[in-house]
Amino acid sequence: MTDRPLWKITIAVLATEEEIDQIGERIPAAVCGDPDHPGPCATPWISITVDEGSLDADEARELRSLVLDD
Numbered sequence: 304m305t306d307r308p309l310w311k312i313t314i315a316v317l318a319t320e321e322e323i324d325q326i327g328e329r330i331p332a333a334v335c336g337d338p339d340h341p342g343p344c345a346t347p348w349i350s351i352t353v354d355e356g357s358l359d360a361d362e363a364r365e366l367r368s369l370v371l372d373d
């Protein structure tokens with residue numbers, strides 16, 4: 304356990320599966336300066352990707368509205 308605070312960062316994007324794969328490949332470099340380091344990362348983190356169909360309708364509608372700036 305660490306004494307550092309936990310943060311949640313949410314990124315909602317309208318993208319194809321291929322684009323999501325490309326974005327997912329870039330996240331480690333943004334979170335960890337050296338994603339190829341040996342052993343556990345000095346900055347513990349996790350990335351979870353969820354498609355719109357897995358969200359409840361209200362959350363999906365809200366995120367879509369925010370992304371489209373409606």
